[in-house]
Amino acid sequence: MKKVIFIFIGMSFILQFYENQKLKQEFLNCPYYVEQNLKDYMDYFKKNRFLSLEDIVLKVNVELDISFLEKEANLQDGNLILVNKYHFLKSDYVPDLVLMDVRYSYEQKYAQREAYEHFISMAEAARLDGILIYNVSSYRSYDLQDKLYKEYSKKDLNVDTYSAKPGYSEHQTGLAFDINSIRDSFADTKEGLWLAKNAHIYGFILRYPKGKESITGYKYEPWHYRYVGVSVAQYIFENQITFEEYYAKFVL
Numbered sequence: 001m002k003k004v005i006f007i008f009i010g011m012s013f014i015l016q017f018y019e020n021q022k023l024k025q026e027f028l029n030c031p032y033y034v035e036q037n038l039k040d041y042m043d044y045f046k047k048n049r050f051l052s053l054e055d056i057v058l059k060v061n062v063e064l065d066i067s068f069l070e071k072e073a074n075l076q077d078g079n080l081i082l083v084n085k086y087h088f089l090k091s092d093y094v095p096d097l098v099l100m101d102v103r104y105s106y107e108q109k110y111a112q113r114e115a116y117e118h119f120i121s122m123a124e125a126a127r128l129d130g131i132l133i134y135n136v137s138s139y140r141s142y143d144l145q146d147k148l149y150k151e152y153s154k155k156d157l158n159v160d161t162y163s164a165k166p167g168y169s170e171h172q173t174g175l176a177f178d179i180n181s182i183r184d185s186f187a188d189t190k191e192g193l194w195l196a197k198n199a200h201i202y203g204f205i206l207r208y209p210k211g212k213e214s215i216t217g218y219k220y221e222p223w224h225y226r227y228v229g230v231s232v233a234q235y236i237f238e239n240q241i242t243f244e245e246y247y248a249k250f251v252l
């Protein structure tokens with residue numbers, strides 16, 4: 001009887017071994033596979049079998065698997081700083097800001113210097129095409145975000161799908177701009193279409209694209225553009241990836 005049990009245990013080990021080998025091979029074929037993350041992919045897979053392997057690779061790469069371990073955004077990343085639900089800015093972080101001219105912004109708003117220069121180039125190019133684009137919300141301080149988040153939370157339990165907690169808003173970097181209108185219908189306006197087609201030429205990306213909610217953590221926002229610099233924006237646009245995916249592959 002003992003012998004049978006040993007054989008049975010031995011067999012399950014062998015099966016387990018082959019299953020793991022097969023899984024490793026499948027991970028290896030996923031885009032954005034990173035060798036040193038393999039153990040984390042395997043562990044995350046065991047806890048989240050409903051996810052596709054590709055999704056698992058992405059989530060582990062951008063550290064969404066360890067969401068309870070939130071960490072401070074890396075200020076050394078410059079224009080490529082990642083601020084999202086898991087990477088935050090301290091309350092005293094203030095970028096190099098300039099006041100936007102009212103030709104480019106609704107009300108007096110501040111933006112990060114380099115991002116603003118590119119915003120001007122983009123707005124001027126749009127104007128030549130007969131398109132009027134202007135900022136409605138750019139830099140937001142920690143305190144302002146705190147106020148906004150509290151206001152939204154009072155009225156809406158789903159607040160986290162569209163608004164960030166203070167410290168977790170990309171607007172605190174001064175690199176993000178909400179353009180013209182924060183309505184879903186903006187996507188189909190001629191201004192929304194122009195931006196979707198041309199923003200990357202000026203160094204901006206559509207930060208929260210449709211269908212990528214599980215990676216970015218936010219619903220589709222056709223109005224929210226983020227400055228990352230021209231070559232990076234070009235790459236993200238051509239490869240149709242999110243900033244999280246770019247960051248995991250090239251910056252991390």
Ligand SMILES: [Zn+2]
Nearest residue numbers: 176177178224
């Ligand atoms: Zn925004």
